[in-house]
Amino acid sequence: MAASVRERNAPAAPPRAAKRPGGRLRALDGLRLVAALMVAAYHYGGRGGEVTDAWGTSPARQFPTLHEFFAYGCLGVQVFFVISGFVICMSGWGRPLASFFASRASRLLPAYWVAVVLVTAVFALPTVAYEAVSPSDALVNLTMLQQPLGADRVLGVCWTLWAEIRFYALFALCVVLPGANRHRVVLFCAGWTLAAAIAQAANEPLLDLVLMPEYAPFFVGGIGLYLVHRDRRDACAWGIVGVSWLIGQHHAVRELWHAPSVDAFSYRSSFGIVLVVTLGFAAVAAIALGWLQWANWRWLTVAGALTYPFYLVHEHLGWVVIHALHRGLHLASAPSFALTVASMLLLAWLLNRFVEEPLTPRLRSALSRAR
Template sequence: MNAASQTTKTTFLGLDVVRFTAALMVCFYHLAYWWWRPDLATTGGGGFRDGIQSPVSAAGWIGVPIFFVLSGFVIAYSAQQRSSSNFLKGRISRLYPAAWICASITVVSGILFSAEFELVRYLNSIILNPLGPWVSGVYWTLAVELVFYVLVAIVLWVAGAKYLHSFAILLGSWSMAYWGLKVIQDFVGFDLGINLQIAGDYEYLTLSRTGCYFALGMLLWQTTKSGWTPFRLLFASGLVLSGLAANVGAARTYLLVDPLGAAPLLLPAAIWLMALAAMYCSVHFAEAINAVLGSQRNVIRSLGLATYPLYLVHSELGRDIMLSLTNLPAYLALWLTILALVALSLGIVELEKLIRQPLTSLLHGQARKNDARR
């Protein structure tokens, strides 16, 4: 069986394991580091005053770059043989139901625990407004994802799926150029006189920082179809180096803010490289991995699907749960909170199915009406 035919028939259970692990890392980052930061605890930011902040949990933010690489792979895979409109409808039915449920849960939690409610944040969250503000800071990644999806849809509309590889090269080159200049100016210290913040507070929407991750995931998908070439190896190396620059740069910033509690400089980058290796093996040795994990297939698939709602609800809701468990030892409160969040996320997966079905029918029904008018 060749790689191309294999990928059309195989479920990548290994990727579900990587995805869920990355989600747990982000959970630990917020619940065992972020909300324990002294600046939050002492300035009324809602943080905890004693407990479990550690350099290891402080590296958990690296789960987000891992998500972006996974997204690049999944989107390149799912966009095959699909029209631009069908691709967008698929993304809408995948993203919005869980966002509606999770934003509502976060709002209810905020009202119950802190009596806070801002309508504009809630509305921005349920429509996934890329500009924010949202009910939780984690929604910024959805803004980045939406920009990426729109660009992919444009490529499908203008040129078709066969040009997604070219798009990955353009997106990756854009991001590599950004990080190359960033290294020269910020790491080496040579002032090029170039303003890299061309979009100010909305720089994240340009994909200059994150494009290397998406492009790397798309390139990984391409190798399952037609293997590695010298150019792909060289290009992938550049993307990995750009990702390392991004990860080390972020880790350095955290160390400047929190020199005692932040993660060691190279730890997030090391975790990211291990995740890339796991993704590669999950894709190129899928059959062998599925044979090992096959007995737990349903559990692994369920946890993979629960990753998205878990990511959306874990920070603010997890903080509120832990604040209600202050009579327990910090580590016990942490584990009980994470277990509760995972259980809730599994429930959300089932609940969102009740919304997705009519939403999908509505989207496809409207599409048929539009086709009839033409």
């Protein structure tokens, strides 16, 4: 009996899935940027029924054909969550809680702080004069807890960070704190999946807040795919992935589909939603299985580094650039769109080069030393 307990709690066997030398999955970096660009396409051109100040009309008029495809870009968030489940399980495996916390905080906070200050400052400029949050709410935004505290958000995309933080907390308490191993990770995935389904049925706000039934299958699916990455013959891991995909597509359709309407904010078919969710899972699965090892270009690492700062700044500052290009300089829609994306990528590179690269290791080191 004691021997079986020791065997069950022992570290997982060495990975059988092929991995590129050095262990970095550069294709995953590229996929992260693709997901971020999907979200940007949705923000700039996928809200077909909304008249925007930056465009002067609705994106449906600016992009008569493409806006129907851009509308699916919001599902880049779900793809992000699958990637996050994979990456967090990978980074938390064999790492003590203090190191895990230091790694996550130092990764998220420097660029986030600067993005909050930058967007607040730009929106306060007389030439921009967008509606800004109050000084008190802007300060609360620096904590990343503005959403549960009921403060106005400086960054529209930060709601996804609140979901990420809750995922980190659950994973840290249930897996990292006691020590990650395959048995514990499988139990976590099974327990969270069942608890999220119960929360959905109970319709209890507190359970929804903690267990996130609409997003849990994407995080859990990513964790399952990391188990596949460690051992592609792990039937239990494949089961976790399959169940997560089934539940995830259900929630995505439930949240994002509605009957066709000319007055709708945006419209997506249920088939299109399921297809994008499926492609997101399939892309991460291909990376987990080592099928994309050939994508070993250095620029993919750069693309991965730009993803987070681009995601933070692209929405609000992007609207400022679109307004200046399209309505100020009278550029056509397509070049305005392309130049806005390029300018946001340039800004993301500056944030990575001059904020994240110097501050992330210093903050990680300071938090790692803290007791």
